[in-house]
Amino acid sequence: MASPATAMTPPVTPDPPPRRxxxxxxxxxxxxxxxxxxxxxxxxxxxxxxxxxxxLVLEALPALTHDDLASEIAWIPEGGNLGDVVGPLIFGTILxxxxxxxxxxxxxxxxxxxxSHYAPRRMASALGYVVDLLAAIPSVVFGLWGVLVLAPKVQxxxxxxxxxxxxxxxxxxxxHGNASNPPRxxxxxxxxxxxxxxxxxxxxxxxxxxxxxxxxxxxxxxxGATRWELIRMAVLPFGRSGVTSAAMLGLGxxxxxxxxxxxxxxxxxxxxxxxxxxxxxxxxxxxxxAKFNDADDIGRSALIATGLALFVITLLVNLGARAIVxxxxxxxxxx
Amino acid sequence: MAQRIDVKxxxxxxxxxxxVAGVEMSVEPRSVxxxxxxxxxxxxxxxxxxxxxxxxxxxxxxEGTVAMDGVDLxxxxxxxxxxxxQVGMVFQRPNPFPTMSIAExxxxxxxxxxxxxxxxxxxxxxxxxxxxxNLWNEVKDRLNRPGSGLSGGQQQRLCIARAIxxxxxVLLMDEPCSALDPISTLAIEDLVSELKADYTIVIVTxxxxxxxxxxxxxxxxxxxxxxxxxxxxxxxxxxxxxxxPREQATEDYISGRFG
Numbered sequence: 001m002a003s004p005a006t007a008m009t010p011p012v013t014p015d016p017p018p019r020r021x022x023x024x025x026x027x028x029x030x031x032x033x034x035x036x037x038x039x040x041x042x043x044x045x046x047x048x049x050x051x052x053x054x055x056l057v058l059e060a061l062p063a064l065t066h067d068d069l070a071s072e073i074a075w076i077p078e079g080g081n082l083g084d085v086v087g088p089l090i091f092g093t094i095l096x097x098x099x100x101x102x103x104x105x106x107x108x109x110x111x112x113x114x115x116s117h118y119a120p121r122r123m124a125s126a127l128g129y130v131v132d133l134l135a136a137i138p139s140v141v142f143g144l145w146g147v148l149v150l151a152p153k154v155q156x157x158x159x160x161x162x163x164x165x166x167x168x169x170x171x172x173x174x175x176h177g178n179a180s181n182p183p184r185x186x187x188x189x190x191x192x193x194x195x196x197x198x199x200x201x202x203x204x205x206x207x208x209x210x211x212x213x214x215x216x217x218x219x220x221x222x223x224g225a226t227r228w229e230l231i232r233m234a235v236l237p238f239g240r241s242g243v244t245s246a247a248m249l250g251l252g253x254x255x256x257x258x259x260x261x262x263x264x265x266x267x268x269x270x271x272x273x274x275x276x277x278x279x280x281x282x283x284x285x286x287x288x289x290a291k292f293n294d295a296d297d298i299g300r301s302a303l304i305a306t307g308l309a310l311f312v313i314t315l316l317v318n319l320g321a322r323a324i325v326x327x328x329x330x331x332x333x334x335x
Numbered sequence: 336m337a338q339r340i341d342v343k344x345x346x347x348x349x350x351x352x353x354x355v356a357g358v359e360m361s362v363e364p365r366s367v368x369x370x371x372x373x374x375x376x377x378x379x380x381x382x383x384x385x386x387x388x389x390x391x392x393x394x395x396x397x398e399g400t401v402a403m404d405g406v407d408l409x410x411x412x413x414x415x416x417x418x419x420x421q422v423g424m425v426f427q428r429p430n431p432f433p434t435m436s437i438a439e440x441x442x443x444x445x446x447x448x449x450x451x452x453x454x455x456x457x458x459x460x461x462x463x464x465x466x467x468x469n470l471w472n473e474v475k476d477r478l479n480r481p482g483s484g485l486s487g488g489q490q491q492r493l494c495i496a497r498a499i500x501x502x503x504x505v506l507l508m509d510e511p512c513s514a515l516d517p518i519s520t521l522a523i524e525d526l527v528s529e530l531k532a533d534y535t536i537v538i539v540t541x542x543x544x545x546x547x548x549x550x551x552x553x554x555x556x557x558x559x560x561x562x563x564x565x566x567x568x569x570x571x572x573x574x575x576x577x578x579x580p581r582e583q584a585t586e587d588y589i590s591g592r593f594g
Binding site for chain 1: 432
C-alpha cells in the first residue's frame with residue numbers, strides 16, 4: 001500500500017536530453033570491460049585448476065613410474081606397490097567423508113528449516129550468526145576439541161553401539177568385542193568433521209529454503225497444509241538441488257580436511273568398515289600431512305600421487321552430484 | 336457441498352494498521368459473488384480472511400466473525416488448517432507445484448486429507464477434477480509430466496482442479512484471470528459458471544465486465560484516501576449494481592468516473 005508521502009512527491013521534471021554519442025561509447029566501453037572481466041575470471045579459474053592438475057601429475061610421475069617403491073619408502077609394505085596403500089587411503093577418505101556427511105546433512109537441514117520456517121525472526125538471525133561463527137573456528141581447534149573434550153564423552157556411546165548394534169558391520173567391535181579406548185576411531189573423526197561441515201551446509205540450505213516462492217508456500221497452505229506438510233510439499237522439493245549442492249560443498253571439505261583427522265584418528269591401512277575400532281583407516285590428506293616432512297624425493301612424489309587420487313575423487317564426486325541434480329531438471333521449478 | 340458465509344463487523348489488521356474496516360455481508364451458497372474496487376481497497380485482503388490465509392502474514396489479524404453455516408471460522412478451537420481444507424483458493428498467478436506432475440498436483444490436497452488412497456480412486460479423482468476444470472482433454476496423455484510445462488491458462492485450470500479435487504465447501508478466487516490472455520480468461524469464466532452449480536464461489540476481479548458476466552452478486556469496495564482503511568461500499572445483485580447502484584461512489588467507479 002502506498003504511503004501518503006508518495007502523493008506529495010513533486011512532479012518529475014524531465015531529464016535534460018542526454019548527450020547521445022558520448023554516453024553510448026562509454027556504455028560500450030564499460031560493457032566490453034565487464035565482458036573481459038567476466039571471461040577473464042572464468043579463464044583464471046580454469047587455468048588454476050589446470051595448473052594444479054598438471055603440477056600433481058608431473059610431481060607424481062616419478063612415483064607412478066617407479067618399479068620398486070617398496071624398497072625405497074618405509075610406509076609401503078614389503079613386496080607391495082603404491083596401489084596397496086592408495087586403495088585403502090581412498091577407501092578411508094571416502095568412508096570418513098560419507099559418514100560425516102550422513103551425520104551432518106540431516107542436522108544441517110533441520111537447523112536451516114528451523115531458521116527459515118520455524119524460529120521467530122530475531123532468534124533466527126541470531127542462530128544463523130552462531131552457525132556462521134562455527135565456520136570461523138580453525139580446524140586445529142576442532143582437532144584439539146575432538147581429542148580433549150569430545151573423545152572421552154563419546155567413548156561410552158561407541159561402547160553402547162558395539163554392545164547392542166555390533167551385528168551391524170559398521171559398529172563391530174575389536175577382537176575383545178569393545179570399542180577402542182581412547183576412541184581415536186573413524187566415528188569420532190567423522191563426528192568432528194560433521195561439526196566442521198555443518199555451517200556451510202546449513203548456510204546454503206537456509207538461503208535456498210528462504211527463496212521458496214511465496215506462491216508455492218501459499219498454494220500448500222491454502223490446500224490445508226500444516227507447517228510440516230508445507231515444508232514437505234513446497235520447501236524441500238524446491239530446495240532439493242540446493243541442498244545437494246550444499247552437501248557436495250560439505251563433502252569436498254570433509255574429503256580434504258587434514259588437521260582434525262591427523263589429530264584424532266589413529267591411522268591404519270585396511271579396507272575396514274569398523275568405525276569404532278582404532279588403527280583401521282586413514283585419509284589421504286591426513287596421511288600426506290603426517291608423512292610429508294620426513295619424506296625424501298621419491299617419498300614426496302608418492303604422497304603427491306595420493307594427492308592426485310584425492311583430486312580425481314573430488315572431481316568425480318562433483319560430477320556425480322551434477323548428474324543427480326540434472327536428472328530431475330524438468331521438475332526443478334527452474335522452468 | 337456448498338455453504339453460506341455470514342460476515343459480521345469484520346476489521347482486518349496488518350499489525351496495528353487497520354486495512355479493512357467494518358465489513359458486513361452474506362455470501363449465498365451455489366452462487367458467484369464478485370468483489371470489485373480500486374487497487375489497495377482491501378478486496379484481496381478480505382478474501383483471504385475467508386479461509387484464514389490472511390493470518391499467515393506476520394502480525395496480521397482480524398476482529399469480528401466470519402460464520403460458515405453458523406460456525407465462526409475465528410472461534411476458539413477452530414484450526415485454520417481445517418478451515419483451509421473446507422475453503423479452497425485459487426491465486427492471482429497460477430502456482431502449480433513445480434516439482435510435481437500434473438496428476439500429483441491434482442492429488443496434492445487429497446494426500447494431505449487422507450494419506451492413503453488407492454490407485455483406482457486416485458485415477459478417478461484426477462479425471463473427475465481435471466474434467467470439471469475443463470482440462471482433461473488437453474492433458475490426459477501427459478499426466479506424469481510436470482505441471483509447470485503447461486501454458487498459463489492451463490496452469491490456472493490445473494490449480495482450479497487441485498482446489499476442487501478435495502471437494503471444498505467454498506472456492507475463493509483472487510483475480511484468477513489477471514495473468515491470462517483473453518481466450519484463457521474466457522475458459523476460466525465458463526468454468527466458474529459451471530462450478531457454481533456445486534460450489535459457493537467468491538471471486539475478486541479488476542475487470543468489471545468479468546464481474547458482470549460471471550457473478551450473481553457484486554460487492555464494491557473502496558477507500559476514502561491512501562492510508563485510510565478500505566470499506567465495503569455496497570453489495571447487491573449484479574444487474575442492480577451495474578444499472579442502478581444505491582451509492583454514488585459505486586456509480587462513479589463502474590462508469591469510469593473514478594478518482
